[in-house]
Amino acid sequence: MKVAPSLLSCNFMKLEDEINAIEDAGADYLHFDVMDGMFVPNLSFAFPILQQIRAHTNMTIDTHLMVQKPERYIQSFADAGSDIITVHVEATEHIHRALQLIRDTGKKVGITLNPGTPIEVLIPVLHMVDLVLVMTVNPGFGGQSFIQECLSKIEFLNEYRDEHQLSYEIEVDGGVNNVSAQYCIDSGADVLVAGSYFFKHDDYSIPVRVLKGE
Ligand SMILES: O=C(CO)[C@H](O)[C@H](O)COP(=O)(O)O
Numbered sequence: 001m002k003v004a005p006s007l008l009s010c011n012f013m014k015l016e017d018e019i020n021a022i023e024d025a026g027a028d029y030l031h032f033d034v035m036d037g038m039f040v041p042n043l044s045f046a047f048p049i050l051q052q053i054r055a056h057t058n059m060t061i062d063t064h065l066m067v068q069k070p071e072r073y074i075q076s077f078a079d080a081g082s083d084i085i086t087v088h089v090e091a092t093e094h095i096h097r098a099l100q101l102i103r104d105t106g107k108k109v110g111i112t113l114n115p116g117t118p119i120e121v122l123i124p125v126l127h128m129v130d131l132v133l134v135m136t137v138n139p140g141f142g143g144q145s146f147i148q149e150c151l152s153k154i155e156f157l158n159e160y161r162d163e164h165q166l167s168y169e170i171e172v173d174g175g176v177n178n179v180s181a182q183y184c185i186d187s188g189a190d191v192l193v194a195g196s197y198f199f200k201h202d203d204y205s206i207p208v209r210v211l212k213g214e
Contacts, residue, residue, distance in 0.1 A: 005030065009198065027208055030059050065086060085105070116138075131171055136173065136176070148180075151187045154184060172192055
């Protein structure tokens with residue numbers, strides 16, 4: 001099990017200390033949420049912050065683009081230092097092209113879907129991706145409640161991966177805490193993103209251990 005703290009909930013006044021503490025605690029990915037105010041109703045952060053984080057750490061930067069027509073920005077996020085770039089299937093009319101653009105940058109290819117989107121929509125492109133992000137809240141804000149109905153998507157992805165001998169990671173994001181993490185682990189998740197639950201601790205090694213099921 002891997003843990004990916006979502007920087008959306010960190011203390012930005014102490015970003016350098018936060019990243020050091022996340023790394024020291026044994027987390028695996030830094031989850032970097034980009035919001036455009038169109039695909040989701042909120043705005044977050046993008047290139048200048050990403051570049052500075054990249055200059056500071058060798059951790060895997062896992063970028064979730066909550067952005068309309070993400071094709072426009074894929075090369076820029078690759079250049080700014082993302083290691084994994086994840087796009088929403090709902091955000092583009094040309095999902096194969098968007099995924100191929102990510103592949104062409106040499107970065108890992110991620111795809112995601114909103115809670116209301118059926119998982120079967122991803123079947124045509126599952127062979128193209130390194131990571132599938134299952135959103136368990138409607139994206140746009142931290143601190144929302146976990147939508148339990150999304151667990152069946154994790155189970156589906158797990159079975160589909162076995163049946164078709166694929167190797168994508170299954171990541172879960174939204175409302176992940178000590179209780180919902182166990183449901184995700186039982187359903188077959190590989191990576192858990194956590195924002196509000198993670199950063200409410202003073203000692204980040206505690207949520208890392210809990211989310212890894214240790
Ligand atoms: O993608 C996101 C919001 O769109 C965040 O990564 C996610 O919501 C994490 O926050 P929390 O763990 O507090 O739900």
